[in-house]
Amino acid sequence: VTKYWMAQHNFPPLKNDRFLRAARGEDVDKIPVWIMRQAGRYLPEFREFRTKHDFFTICQTPEYACEVTLQPIRRFELDASIIFSDILVIPQAMGLTVEMRPGVGPVLPEPLANPSDMSRLKRPDVEKDLGYVGKAITLTRHSLEGKVPLIGFTGAPWTLMGYMIQGGGSSTMAQARSWLYRYPEKSIELLQLITDIVIEYLVMQVKAGAQALQIFESHADYLNDELFKKYCFPFVKQISERVRAKLDELKIAKVPMIVFPRGATLNSLELLAKDHSYEVIGVDWNVDPVEARQRFGPDVTVQGNMDPCAMYANENEVFKRAKEIGEKFGKTRYIANLGHGILPDTPIVSVEAFIKGVHSV
Ligand code: 1CP
Numbered sequence: 020v021t022k023y024w025m026a027q028h029n030f031p032p033l034k035n036d037r038f039l040r041a042a043r044g045e046d047v048d049k050i051p052v053w054i055m056r057q058a059g060r061y062l063p064e065f066r067e068f069r070t071k072h073d074f075f076t077i078c079q080t081p082e083y084a085c086e087v088t089l090q091p092i093r094r095f096e097l098d099a100s101i102i103f104s105d106i107l108v109i110p111q112a113m114g115l116t117v118e119m120r121p122g123v124g125p126v127l128p129e130p131l132a133n134p135s136d137m138s139r140l141k142r143p144d145v146e147k148d149l150g151y152v153g154k155a156i157t158l159t160r161h162s163l164e165g166k167v168p169l170i171g172f173t174g175a176p177w178t179l180m181g182y183m184i185q186g187g188g189s190s191t192m193a194q195a196r197s198w199l200y201r202y203p204e205k206s207i208e209l210l211q212l213i214t215d216i217v218i219e220y221l222v223m224q225v226k227a228g229a230q231a232l233q234i235f236e237s238h239a240d241y242l243n244d245e246l247f248k249k250y251c252f253p254f255v256k257q258i259s260e261r262v263r264a265k266l267d268e269l270k271i272a273k274v275p276m277i278v279f280p281r282g283a284t285l286n287s288l289e290l291l292a293k294d295h296s297y298e299v300i301g302v303d304w305n306v307d308p309v310e311a312r313q314r315f316g317p318d319v320t321v322q323g324n325m326d327p328c329a330m331y332a333n334e335n336e337v338f339k340r341a342k343e344i345g346e347k348f349g350k351t352r353y354i355a356n357l358g359h360g361i362l363p364d365t366p367i368v369s370v371e372a373f374i375k376g377v378h379s380v
Pocket residue numbers: 054055056057058059060069074101102103104105106107119121123124125172187188189235237281359360
């Protein structure tokens with residue numbers, strides 16, 4: 020079946036497998052590097068494209084999503100691409116309205132005010148309602164011509180729950196976080212519903228051609244160790260285990276999985292790393308490379324973690340820092356990235372210097 024599926028897609032052979040090798044713990048000639056939000060507003064060609072097309076229209080139109088995914092790959096010596104989409108396509112497919120407001124970010128005008136609002140949510144037919152993401156992945160995988168691998172992604176359950184209750188970004192996530200204490204059972208019910216959808220969504224992405232998967236738990240910083248153990252870890256673990264089991268059942272080759280619990284405590288990160296349900300753990304810029312290695316052990320690849328604001332230093336400084344981080348993590352089981360998404364006004368020369376610095380190790 021794997022052969023049949025490959026033949027059916029007939030994807031071009033991969034020419035640069037550094038990223039996949041590092042994820043699997045194999046030797047690499049150079050440290051692989053990619054950048055979270057590498058397709059985005061710091062690129063003039065992206066800004067130009069956005070003046071013509073609405074954000075979710077880009078996500079929903081495979082030719083457009085493919086075009087913006089390729090933009091950073093044409094410009095830079097990156098070692099991986101990530102499909103252009105957003106984590107909020109899931110709440111959207113569950114029936115919530117999501118608007119992308121310029122200068123504000125995503126807004127959900129009718130969030131879940133209390134557990135009875137959960138009756139407004141629907142269980143999407145993933146292949147149908149989110150099939151556009153699969154189509155974008157297949158098209159992009161062909162259009163990349165094997166230059167670099169293509170990463171698929173999703174938001175993790177707690178992060179998505181946060182947006183669904185909060186109605187947008189927030190500096191406290193107080194509404195969402197208070198659900199965890201006021202309605203623990205209903206919170207778990209909601210997290211489980213999202214988990215079930217996320218699993219189907221990720222399997223669809225691999226079927227469509229995604230060569231790795233990243234799970235963004237961007238709101239892990241709101242969870243202390245107790246909350247992380249109860250509301251993040253079990254669901255994130257379930258996602259990896261059930262995605263792998265489903266791919267086995269479909270006889271499709273498994274792909275490396277990355278979890279990025281941004282802002283999680285070192286205890287929480289260690290819990291995830293030592294569980295080995297993910298090949299790769301993403302860390303933000305507050306995590307010390309040497310301490311991370313010590314606490315995670317030798318059998319997990321680490322991804323990260325230069326401060327996105329360090330990209331505002333001069334070119335030489337950016338190069339030097341990138342090289343230093345590479346040396347601290349070492350060439351084995353390491354994927355270089357920023358500690359969070361690249362900021363919209365980051366200088367292009369910094370991106371070039373960052374990549375050169377990593378590749379110089
Ligand atoms: O290039 C890539 O990395 C692929 C595209 C991508 C990804 C992986 C986008 C496009 N969004 C995401 C993931 C995403 N979206 C996350 C997880 C990563 C992270 O923590 O940053 C989150 C939290 C979102 C939600 C979201 N979408 C925000 C954050 C809002 C907040 O304050 O909580 C914002 C600003 C967006 C909009 C968005 N998504 C992507 C882009 C390029 C943009 C900018 C909007 C625009 O172009 O108008």
